[in-house]
Amino acid sequence: MATGQAPFNPVPAMRPYPPVEHPVVVIGPQYLAQYPVELAVNSDFKVSDINGTLIFQVKSKLLSLHDRRFLKDAAGNTLVNLRQKIRTMHGRWEAFRGESKEKSDLLFTAKKSKLFQFKTELDVFLGNNLGEVPDFKVKEGYSKSSCSILLGDSNTMLAQVHGRHNLAIMPNVDYAFIVALVVMILKGSNPDDHGDAAINGIKVINGVIDGFASSA
Template sequence: MATGQAPRNPIPAMRTYPPVEHPVVVIGPQYLAQYPVELAVNDFKVSDINGTLVFKVKFKLSSINRLFLNDAAGNTLVNLRKKTMTMHGRWEAFRGESKEENDLLFTAKKSKTEVDVFLGNNKGEVPDFKVKEGYSKSSRSILLRDSNTMIAQVHGRDTLAIMPNVDYAFIVALLVVILEGINPDDHREGAALKGINGVIA
């Protein structure tokens, strides 16, 4: 599949979820589905409910503290970089393999038990999305801003439930940050790869 070509959407989820009022697009409109999507994560390969590979996460030995989200064809959609020596654990997500400021898609930082997510053009203090712990520490909800409008849920370390009209590639990129456990006290070189069972490029 050539870069930029619309992907084959994942198989619809069995369960139903209410659609968001306006489409949520961060990585690209080709990753919107008009139906709810459930994805499974296994060794950082992301598949739909039929087991069809949708995304995979890689890291490169030459790129410490960076992770790469690829589509099923191997095209790099996003690279995620952990910033070190900051007061809060912070990640930056860039389009493709770029590190340029104009390709910044979002930043994410941990604040107590929450993760605040700011889109690349948001220079303010109010996040565009929030990740909050659910009833158990193994479940999390991804919400629009400070509202109770949920756009996705993370169940444990291996299941994603995504609402209709939500960029599911963005949610998977955000899941990488969530699972990595943004740790404001861990600034060691290479800490971003700790616990990641990804694919070495």
């Protein structure tokens, strides 16, 4: 018998992500914020905040044995240079401070977790980590245009990439480091080109699959 009351519909539970207990600093503490940071990468490989203010920019050089990308600040100073070792089984990337190539300035490395994957998963190691347990993970999301960046093997969320080029970064997480990771997995070998390769390059997870698979 109808009572005139709407049936009880439970609200779907949100998946809780534990907060970052300690600041995550890789490139520098000046890139920590006490609030969530939202950034976007446009077709010119420029990174802006929600107000359209330029925060970072990316330049690239394609050499015979290395794909090199440079993460620069708004003033054009190089923060990190990233080098992909093309002829490696796992498509290994190395990130060095500034313009350096010295091992003492190695900030982090990244490689596919497994040689063959149905969903892309990357292991990220800090420069001083010589073990087998990664410091961070990049995992493909429910769609191929999204991914999550996690702290080690935990489910502590550091950042999410969604909509192919939008970044949502947790408080107290080095957002320059997150952008550097995303720069590695952006498809398109030369962001200085102004043709279709650059315009179509903002396909984050597809970039991981294509770029790393072609290096395997």
